[in-house]
Amino acid sequence: xxxxxAHILKSFGFLKFDLLARSVTVHPTADEAEVDDLLLVKDGxxxxxxxxxxxGGCGKMIALSLNPTQRPRWKVTFDFWQRPTVKPSVHxxxxxxxxxxxxxxxxxxxxxxxxxxxxxxxxxxxxxG
Ligand SMILES: [Zn+2]
Numbered sequence: 001x002x003x004x005x006a007h008i009l010k011s012f013g014f015l016k017f018d019l020l021a022r023s024v025t026v027h028p029t030a031d032e033a034e035v036d037d038l039l040l041v042k043d044g045x046x047x048x049x050x051x052x053x054x055x056g057g058c059g060k061m062i063a064l065s066l067n068p069t070q071r072p073r074w075k076v077t078f079d080f081w082q083r084p085t086v087k088p089s090v091h092x093x094x095x096x097x098x099x100x101x102x103x104x105x106x107x108x109x110x111x112x113x114x115x116x117x118x119x120x121x122x123x124x125x126x127x128x129g
Contacts, residue, residue: 038084
């Protein structure tokens, strides 16, 4: 299992990711969303949603529409290890307000994208503009 191997490699520090993608056929409920799994909801070959628990810690499920006919929409690509890259960035408009990119399975916080600097690679003291 590539997925199991990816987690083993991560535990030894050989592979870095916060999220791995996993295909599902049924839209998850809020309880099923996990912060370390990006659930790719597919209807046949059509990718419809990308769902995961908000990494900002608010506990909300984020569901990104992948439907090309809807706005807003996102595009998700995957590497060999099923690490997702999501474009454009994700900006939660709730009280959590987190704003981040997902690149090769890593959460990359935008400046001012998380209020409490949770130590996930967010640059401190280096604000531009
Ligand atoms: Zn949040």
